[in-house]
Amino acid sequence: MGITADHLRRTVTAYLATRPEQRDFVDPLIQLLDQGVDLTDRREWRGHATASAVVLNPDGLVLHIAHAASGKWLPAIGGHLEEEDASLTGAVLRELEEEVGLKPQDLVWLLDAPVHIDVFPIPGRETRGEPDHLHLDFCFLLTTGRTDFRLQADEVHATAWRPMDAQVDDRLREGVQRALVQLPVSSQPSEPAAAPGTRTGRCQCGTVAYTVTGPVRDSYLCFPDA
Template sequence: MPISADHIRTTLIAYLDTHPEGKPDLAPVLALLDTGAGLTSRKEFRAHATAGAILAGPDNRILHIHHLALDKWLLPGGHLEPEDETLQAAALRELCEETGIPVTSVSPAGDAPIHIDVHAIPANDAKGEPEHQHIDFRFLFRTTSTDISTLQAEEVVDAAWLDVDAMKASALGQRVAIALC
């Protein structure tokens, strides 16, 4: 069964119960849900949900990918697909698709997102997409392997394992550092 608005709302409310400081940034997302916005559709250009993965290796370094279209180093992740049953499952699917890491080598570090971020995505004329917002539900995973076998060439041009210190300036980085202690 595809991800529902109820699943997004439940995940968001549980996250805000743990991280109430996020309420001002995430209140617009709840308002969109209240209006019936289809946040699981990438055609909802006010904002739509995406799922991201933070993958910690055996030495606690974090996997980053160099995204082709955005020409930036990012964490693996992307749009929801109809076959995704949960936001966490979508994050795991994106991680494995983009890096070639087998799903059997990855385990979740918990059930809830470690961070939810709302950020602007620039317009993409080639795809007919205006500038819009991504609501990125980010989940922490662990792996015992650092072997990245096959990058998804149409989206990813490189991958690197970086120290968590490279992320510490952000709320996400601080949460990851604490979770990995």
């Protein structure tokens, strides 16, 4: 059935529940939804949705890709929605596997809602029959213990782990940092990714393993007696 307008609207609502100050930035997206525009259609030139992810390693570094089309190093990996995508999170998993070879079992979700929603103009390309249009990007936060990647050569030329401060977008960096304050990075990022809404992990000594279902309201750091 593909991604529905209701799914996009619920995702925006969940995002604004934690970041209400971002309302003005995402208002163009909300207006398009209110007008009944099909944001899942990549040929909709008023604007269409994309899905992406910031991927962290256990040391908190961000996976950057050398993006072929833009010629830039990007701190988020993603792309257009496809008809077979049933959800935004599903689109993220598909993009990560296509572009850098990360499979769902290589990844752990750190937050159910996006850490960043961006609305930005894309210049038209006459050679491809594309006019100027808007990208409405839903960016999620994941972590992985993998260090070997299988790159989609026509999309990604190289990868690099870079510090959080290397991200040029202040709003994206703020969203990631806010999420990390709320949710601890799993100590076992290479374990299979739980479905959004479920988190797994272990204590630092490895004695205790846990699975958490539903929202995380409080978290604590324990340590052995000296």
